[in-house]
Structures are given as structure tokens and as C-alpha cells.
Amino acid sequence: MGLDSFTPQKRFSTGGGLPINNHDATAAGRNRGVPRGRQLHKTFNNIKITILCGFVTILVLRGTIGVGNLGSSEADAVNQNLIEETNRILAEIRADSDPDDPDESTETGFNPNVTYTLGPKISGWDQQRKVWLSGNPEFPNFVNGKPRILLVTGSPPKPCDNPIGDHYLLKAIKNKIDYCRLHGIEIVYNMAHLDKELAGYWAKLPLIRRLMLSHPEIEWIWWMDSDAFFTDMVFEIPLSKYEQHNLVIHGYPDLLFEQKSWIALNTGSFLFRNCQWSLNLLDAWAPMGPKGPIRDEAGKVLTANLKGRPAFEADDQSALIYLLLSQKDRWMDKVFVENQYYLHGYWAGLVDRYEEMMEKYHPGLGDERWPFVTHFVGCKPCGSYGDYSVDRCLRSMQRAFNFADNQVLKLYGFSHRGLLGPNIKRIRDETTTPLEIVDQLDIRRSVTGKTESKS
Amino acid sequence: MGLDSFTPQKRFSTGGGLPINNHDATAAGRNRGVPRGRQLHKTFNNIKITILCGFVTILVLRGTIGVGNLGSSEADAVNQNLIEETNRILAEIRADSDPDDPDESTETGFNPNVTYTLGPKISGWDQQRKVWLSGNPEFPNFVNGKPRILLVTGSPPKPCDNPIGDHYLLKAIKNKIDYCRLHGIEIVYNMAHLDKELAGYWAKLPLIRRLMLSHPEIEWIWWMDSDAFFTDMVFEIPLSKYEQHNLVIHGYPDLLFEQKSWIALNTGSFLFRNCQWSLNLLDAWAPMGPKGPIRDEAGKVLTANLKGRPAFEADDQSALIYLLLSQKDRWMDKVFVENQYYLHGYWAGLVDRYEEMMEKYHPGLGDERWPFVTHFVGCKPCGSYGDYSVDRCLRSMQRAFNFADNQVLKLYGFSHRGLLGPNIKRIRDETTTPLEIVDQLDIRRSVTGKTESKS
Numbered sequence: 020m021g022l023d024s025f026t027p028q029k030r031f032s033t034g035g036g037l038p039i040n041n042h043d044a045t046a047a048g049r050n051r052g053v054p055r056g057r058q059l060h061k062t063f064n065n066i067k068i069t070i071l072c073g074f075v076t077i078l079v080l081r082g083t084i085g086v087g088n089l090g091s092s093e094a095d096a097v098n099q100n101l102i103e104e105t106n107r108i109l110a111e112i113r114a115d116s117d118p119d120d121p122d123e124s125t126e127t128g129f130n131p132n133v134t135y136t137l138g139p140k141i142s143g144w145d146q147q148r149k150v151w152l153s154g155n156p157e158f159p160n161f162v163n164g165k166p167r168i169l170l171v172t173g174s175p176p177k178p179c180d181n182p183i184g185d186h187y188l189l190k191a192i193k194n195k196i197d198y199c200r201l202h203g204i205e206i207v208y209n210m211a212h213l214d215k216e217l218a219g220y221w222a223k224l225p226l227i228r229r230l231m232l233s234h235p236e237i238e239w240i241w242w243m244d245s246d247a248f249f250t251d252m253v254f255e256i257p258l259s260k261y262e263q264h265n266l267v268i269h270g271y272p273d274l275l276f277e278q279k280s281w282i283a284l285n286t287g288s289f290l291f292r293n294c295q296w297s298l299n300l301l302d303a304w305a306p307m308g309p310k311g312p313i314r315d316e317a318g319k320v321l322t323a324n325l326k327g328r329p330a331f332e333a334d335d336q337s338a339l340i341y342l343l344l345s346q347k348d349r350w351m352d353k354v355f356v357e358n359q360y361y362l363h364g365y366w367a368g369l370v371d372r373y374e375e376m377m378e379k380y381h382p383g384l385g386d387e388r389w390p391f392v393t394h395f396v397g398c399k400p401c402g403s404y405g406d407y408s409v410d411r412c413l414r415s416m417q418r419a420f421n422f423a424d425n426q427v428l429k430l431y432g433f434s435h436r437g438l439l440g441p442n443i444k445r446i447r448d449e450t451t452t453p454l455e456i457v458d459q460l461d462i463r464r465s466v467t468g469k470t471e472s473k474s
Numbered sequence: 475m476g477l478d479s480f481t482p483q484k485r486f487s488t489g490g491g492l493p494i495n496n497h498d499a500t501a502a503g504r505n506r507g508v509p510r511g512r513q514l515h516k517t518f519n520n521i522k523i524t525i526l527c528g529f530v531t532i533l534v535l536r537g538t539i540g541v542g543n544l545g546s547s548e549a550d551a552v553n554q555n556l557i558e559e560t561n562r563i564l565a566e567i568r569a570d571s572d573p574d575d576p577d578e579s580t581e582t583g584f585n586p587n588v589t590y591t592l593g594p595k596i597s598g599w600d601q602q603r604k605v606w607l608s609g610n611p612e613f614p615n616f617v618n619g620k621p622r623i624l625l626v627t628g629s630p631p632k633p634c635d636n637p638i639g640d641h642y643l644l645k646a647i648k649n650k651i652d653y654c655r656l657h658g659i660e661i662v663y664n665m666a667h668l669d670k671e672l673a674g675y676w677a678k679l680p681l682i683r684r685l686m687l688s689h690p691e692i693e694w695i696w697w698m699d700s701d702a703f704f705t706d707m708v709f710e711i712p713l714s715k716y717e718q719h720n721l722v723i724h725g726y727p728d729l730l731f732e733q734k735s736w737i738a739l740n741t742g743s744f745l746f747r748n749c750q751w752s753l754n755l756l757d758a759w760a761p762m763g764p765k766g767p768i769r770d771e772a773g774k775v776l777t778a779n780l781k782g783r784p785a786f787e788a789d790d791q792s793a794l795i796y797l798l799l800s801q802k803d804r805w806m807d808k809v810f811v812e813n814q815y816y817l818h819g820y821w822a823g824l825v826d827r828y829e830e831m832m833e834k835y836h837p838g839l840g841d842e843r844w845p846f847v848t849h850f851v852g853c854k855p856c857g858s859y860g861d862y863s864v865d866r867c868l869r870s871m872q873r874a875f876n877f878a879d880n881q882v883l884k885l886y887g888f889s890h891r892g893l894l895g896p897n898i899k900r901i902r903d904e905t906t907t908p909l910e911i912v913d914q915l916d917i918r919r920s921v922t923g924k925t926e927s928k929s
Contacts (some may be wrong), residue, residue, distance in 0.1 A: 138904040151909050158918075163612075174644070176896030182637030189629070196651070204653050208648040211883060213899045229886050232908035233916075235652070422635030428666060431684050438737045443666045443825040450594040453687035454606050461688075465612075 135230050135309045144295040148235045158236040168237035170199055173209030174245045184401035190420045191245055195202040197427045198249040201462045220335050221308035228301050230294045244287040247394040248419045252426035253462055254385035264290040264355040269363035272356050281328035285363040286336040287394050360385035366395045370415040373422045382426050395417045430460045515729050528755045572654035590764045613691040625654055628664030629700045638879040639738050639856035645875045653704040656917045675790050676763035683756050686748045699742040703874045706880035708917055709840035720747040720812040724818035727811050736783035741791040741817040758880040762793040779914050784894045813841035821850045825870040828877045848874045885915045
């Protein structure tokens, strides 16, 4: 079955032939639709919040009544002020618009006669960059023989709907700070909506383009979701393997070309070379993204053409898969579909095996024996509704965090007591000759000079 | 009045002649005691939480009742499971000990016959480091002519008591990531309790020591509190000014030497050179820190000897001031008390002037015209009880965040619409020649080569 190219304004092909298997969606993929059971899950969560707040109300009231000696009228006045203050704080934090905002819709009104673009067409970027690099030797694109990488991640600018979400975003960025410090990688943590039309999971596209054009010294832009953790602190991406490629993405060629599965690739962790080809791919990728009728219609095309995809608006991952399938000859020679290590490692099959890994293997492998990245697809700790139970997700993320943190703490002589709790224990006595330990244990010393891929 | 040296087990001098002025404590300093009004404030906060949860309970109940069609017995069973699940999650997250923990008290039991130390005495660290550096040229302590700096910050491993606290910890680390990327500074974000006795604000001491000894390639360790934001993204610390010094700390010599004020210096943002002198100072500083009777007794000495200090356990800042005063001749020749720029900038006098600053001045000044660091002393967004209203603190932190973020977004063509809200606006059209903008606006280009202090 051929796949038509997607262009807005044309009649979309909705012919199909691919079976849609909901099992794929919930078990192994990034499910962003509203699957069966979602409403029930939503109700459960509401009940949970209610019960929790009810308990807190009762407990605090009991404590308060026993503490103060406020008169009732004074208490009423205090209560009223506090109610107002609380409401004001919450309203401002969660407001969709700042009091200073003009009417935002004037800037982004949907105009069906205009095809969306990421920006003015850039040509000759490779040459522009080359000239700039030679004129700016203090900003080289290679440092110590390694190409400069910029890791890009981020989260929305407002507090998470679920408060525990911000705590795990914090742990996730601490985890990334650790990995990147050990490997000389720079980080951009984005909390700004650069383009209102390409919001949500599409927001990475304008961001990646903007960063490429603003940082010519960067050789590779590495996008990583906020719900992905580094779990192999030693492993390094074997960039020399990709000298002939411009996009490195985790996936499975058979799932992609034979099954046309909507989870054949994962856009939660991938690398783009900073070059003209990448700008072109971003331009070709973006048109399904603008929120509203375009994204909705595009979603239907994607569901009709990709195996296992539920019905929902177009997401960036499905759109990329569709693009690479429908314009295979144009793009695939420069795309490396990687699965020799876990550039993206789906969490559900990994987190329960950490103890076994610690017993049998060691960091540096990056694959199923010691996963490079553990990605909490479907957990959505920041939002209200994930595809898995909150309990399971939080426990699993904490385990991944500790599993990684142990590898960092080792140099300092500590380790977590277990994979779930926050406490640490000393694993090595202090010494008057600390530099011996540094020589043995500093992770950066074990990766210096390594450029070949691990088999 | 002479100040006695502090050694545990000896009878402490509690005589004093310094007036204690509570105004200093609450208006301008780090207030960690339980001043008058604290109990009332605590009651107010309890009432706030009660009201808030009561509202949420009511609202969610109204929403829930209208949504589902669960039978009452099924709802009861669901409720019971959810109550248990929620309680279990909260209990595990907030537990003081991991289920796998042995009884922790066996490791840290207070023994009055043992004087606390940070670790075995290290001698000849300067020589050890020098030898190591010459043997490890791939880990130089100077890069591009600049000494290597490691910024160290952190927060507790458990979720904040106040959920909004985690969101502002996230914003604060994003802010630090931005500054450090622009200035080639590495970051360690600590979330581990390295030493149970030196917990809380004292935790930075064992951490700094541990990092010095584990990172001989680092020339300066820069401790920065989690509630401090960079607000001048261009300004660089003029390290060449401190070639003869080993500790750089913000403060006022007259407040220190003449008034012996407990806020004469601020330990929320300071730099230690990685050298033997620093290890010695840390060793001399630590003895007032161990939690329990020692810290309590030490607090009394500090209150008695430092002007304005309320009565509470010993804190690291007061202890350092006391140490430097009582052993002035031993230490002060290597301590630079800096106030030419805001290595620490007390927030209350700054945050309301940001618009005026944007109108009149520009980044790079680092002083009262454009503060280098805005430090939210007393706000405690992560805890339950700060010294200022939650509303005022959150608004002010958001303003500082946006004020700084504007300086980063400028390169990318964006700016926040106002200092309070999350939304941004485009301030420059996209162009087909993006490298011209990079040449004009990249902050790293404006600091390259600058090593002199700014007057």
C-alpha cells in the first residue's frame, strides 16, 4: 500500500489496509489518545485527590484547633484573607495568560490559506557554518577530538498538575546534569513556548531549529524527553559510527519498513547533526504539527496508515515515521535506525531488573544488560493522567534515579541503601590519599579516548 | 570584648555585651530561629492548608459525582484501595528511613568523648594536587586561560513540604544551567546526605571537602544555595582579583570586624580555592555543626557573641563569622570579603527594581544596577515556614527567573511578555542569515578574554 505525501489543503488519503491493534498502543508505545478506560482512570484519580485532601483537612483541623487561641471572628477574618490569597496565588500560577498579555490570538490566528513553516527557508547552511567556524576558532565544533554535543530537554513553564511531577522533573534534570558533566556535553533546559502552533510534543521542532541556527559551534543536537533518565553513566554514543548520517534515532527497521508500526521509532531521544539536511527534514516534518484542524486531520491520516496507532491528533513521532516511509528515498540514507544500545530504553522491561544487572554486569554496556537510557514512556508524572499507575511509575523512576546515582556516588565513596529510598551509605572509608581513588574510579578516565562502538 | 575559641567539651563563655537586635534578624538576615510570631505564622499556614484542601475536596467531589456511574459498593472498594495506595506512596516518599535500612542510629550515635571531624586529616594537599595535575594533562585546572570552576548546589532528596517548592527548585537549577553553560562552569547538584551529623545548612561542608578531594582538576569550588538565582548572565567573577586569596565571600568588613554582626558575611554564595588552606578552614569550621547537644550549645555561644543573632542552634554562617573573628590572624589574610558586586544579593531590595534596571542599565555590571545574584534568603519555598509571605516570595522568584531568562532568550529572538507570567513574545524576526545575530548577541562572545574586575 502506498503512502501519500502529506500536504495541507489537499484531500487526504484515508485508505487503509493496516490493522489497528490497541494492544500495541497501551503496552509498548507512546499513547497520547484517550483510550478506553481513560475516563475510569480519570475518575479514580479524582477520588484519590478528594480522599487525600479530605484526610489532610481533617488532620490539619485537628492540629489547628489544639494550637491557637484565636477568637472566632478573628479566625473568620483570617480565613477569608487566606482564602483570597490562596486563590490568587493559584490563579496566577495556573493562568493561561499573564495579566500583562495582550490578546494572544491576534498573533497566531489560524489561517487556512497559509501553510505553516518553521521559519524562512535557510539555504547553504553547511557553507555558512563552515565559514563561521573557520572565522571563530575560539568556538570550535570539536573539543578534545570529540564533536560538540548540545543536550536539549525541557518542561512546561507552569507547575505540574501533579505536584510530585515537579520533584521528578528535578531528579531527571539532576540525572542529566551528572551524565553531561561526565561527558563534556552542554545542556539547554527549555521552559519557553517558542511557537504556539507547535505546542506540546511538537515543541521540540522549532526549538531544535532555533538552537542549530544559534549555535553553529554545536555539531550534534541531542533531544531528550524530560521523562528519560540516563542509567549508564559510563556509556558514550559511538558518534564515529554515524559519520555518514545526520539523524540517529532508536528503532527497529522491520517494525518501520515492513509493519509500518507507529512505534517503529522513538522521538524521545534522538540526535540531529547541525547541517542543512537536518533543517530540511525539520521543514518537511513540521506541517502536520500546527494545533487545531491541521493536526486533527493529520492524525486521521496517521492512524489510517500506521499500524497500531490509536485515533488522536498527529504526534511528532508518528509524523516522522510517516514522513520517512512516504519519502524513503529522500531521507533514509542519512537516517541511522539504532538498536544496538538503548538510546531509548522502554522502562517497563528494564526497571525490575536493575538488581540483576548490578549483580551480573557493569556500566558501559548501554544495552539490555545495562541500559543507556531508561525512558518512562506513558508515565507523565507532570500531568494528571498517565497510562500506568502513579505508584508504579513513581517507584520505577525512583529506582532508575538511584541506579544511575549510585554510579556517580561511587567516586565519592557512597551508594544508595536500596533503589527505592533516598538514604545513602558509605561504601569506602575516607583516606589520606584520595587521589588514588580518583585514578581508579573517575568515570571520565574510563571514557577518555574511546570512540568505537561497543558490540 | 574578646571572643573565646570554640571547642566542644569546654565550658562555653556566655558573657556578652553585644545588644541583640531582632530587627536585623527578620529584616535582613537568614532567620533560622523561632522568633516571636512564628507560632502565629504556623497557625496561619495550617489554616491556609486546611482551607485549600477543603476547597479542593469540595470541587473534586462535585466533579466526580457528576462523572462516573460507579455503584456505591464498588466505589467503596475503590476508595479503600485508593486510600491505601495514596497513603503508601506518601509514606514511602516522606519516610525518614527506607524499608531496607538497618537502624541508622547505630552509625551516628552521639558520643561526647569523640570530637567530630570531616575526615582523616589531609596534609600536603597542594603538593599532591600539583603532582597529579602534571601527571594528568588531559584534566587541566585551567581551560582557555580560565581556572576551572565547579558550581555546587543541591536540595533534599525528598519532595518539598510545599509542592510549589519543587517547581521553583526546578526553575532555579534551569537558571544555573544557563549561566554555567554560558561561562564554561561545571555543575554538581547534590541530593544526598553525605553526613548525618552535618545535616541541613551544614551539609555543604562535607560536600565541599569531598568534591575538592575527588576533583583535583577543579581550581575553585563555588557553593550556591538552591534559593539563589543568577540575574546577570553576562557578569563573570573577576578571579584574577583573588590570586592571593582562598575564600571569596560576600560581606561587609565593618559589619564583620566592628559590629560582629551575624549577617556580616553570607554563606549562600561563596568560593573556595581547592587547596590545603581550604581543607584546614573546613576542618576548623565544622566542629560547631554536629546536630544535637553540640550544635545547640554552640548556638548559645554564637548568639551571645554575634550582634543581632536570635537564639537558635548553630548555623554555618554564624559559625564561620565567629571563627574568622576569633582566629582572625590565622585566616583573614586569605579571605576576600567582597561587596563590589552582588556575589550574594539580598532579594528584597532588588526584585522590585528590575523594570527600572532594564530601562536604565544593562547586563554585565553585577552590582546594584544589575545584580549578579539575587538570593531569596528567608523564603524557603521548599519548606513549610518561611519568613515572608508565600505570595510575595513566589512572585519575586518568578520575576528574578524571568529577568534572567530574558537575557538568555535574547539570542534566540524572544523575551518574556512581563516579569511575572510564563509567556514569551518574539522580539526579532527570523532571518535567513542567523549567524549575524550570533555574532552580535552571543553572551559568550562578550565575555571572551575578559579577566579584569569590573569597577
